[in-house]
Amino acid sequence: MTEIVIRSMEVQDIPAVAGLEKQLFSKPWSEQAFLDSLQQDTLFLVALHGSTVAGYCGMYCFSGEGEIMNVAVAPQWQNQGIGHRMLAALTERSQEKKIRRMILEVRVSNTSAIHLYEKLGFQNCGIRKDLYELPREDGMIMVFEQ
DSSP states (O other): OOOOEEEEOOGGGHHHHHHHHHHHOSSOOOHHHHHHHHTSSEEEEEEEETTEEEEEEEEEEETTEEEEEEEEEOGGGTTSSHHHHHHHHHHHHHHHTTOOEEEEEEETTOHHHHHHHHHTTOEEEEEEEEEETTTTEEEEEEEEEO
16 A cells, blocks of 8 residues: 555645545535634544545544544545554544543444444444434444543
8 A cells, every 4th residue: 555644634635625525425514614623622634645635534622532523534545444544543642632532423334434443442332313314324322431
């Protein structure tokens, strides 16, 4: 695999990130939503192949807890370990912010993502009925304690 660099998301990454968001999600974040998120207490990372955004992930930080909002890998880069590397980097950087617990939600049908999260130490702590729209689906709540 060609080298992938993981670094903090910067403003100039937002158009590519928002484009990938539109490609992958039924209710995508706008460029403005990403810009707003970078102005808050967050950790957002991008995975770059050269100057191309291959993936991104992000988390809001609140008093020792992080809520992972976005994890996305471009289709041509999926199943190559990029999601794992981004989340490992997010976990590592969260320690600098004294984050002890991370929470995320995932569609119950997204078995590959659930498997990845479990490999990283996340555990299922419940189901939220009809959490997602387009299509309507339950969401699994997963938590990781550091």
